Amino acid sequence: MGQASNPPKVRADEALASAHMIRSSARKLNLVAALIRGMSAGRAMTELAFCKRRVAGEVRKVLQAAIANAENNHELDVDRLYVAEATVGRSVVMRRYQARARGRAGRIEKPFSRLRVVVRERTETTSQKDDE
Secondary structure, three states: OOOOOOOOOOOOOEEEEEEEEEOOOHHHHHHHHHHHOOOEHHHHHHHHHOOOOOOHHHHHHHHHHHHHHHHHOOOOOHHHEEEEEEEEEEEEEEEEEEEOHHHOEEEEEEEEEEEEEEEEEOOOOOOOOOOO
């Protein structure tokens, strides 16, 4: 008796990509992730290319990886993909100390975040949010 196989993390018409050590707080990263939720994949790539936030480049890399996974691993049509999920979570927090007055120390926290992007193939019955 071997170990039971793990169930798939996504459905048959979905593809997943994630990043685990993004050097930004989850709160800032979620602003960019909320920008692309529900958009078509091509439109989301364009939005991220022209977004002024620094973390948008990292989100763009993860979205590119999800699109590549959909095309190469799941044989999905790239032109019909949209961002089904873009979830953000907290990762580790790097702590540093800076000398302060009278022998005290001030703690500096440098948070990291994780990002999970799921792209799904659009069916005819799925409404298109970004074509408005």
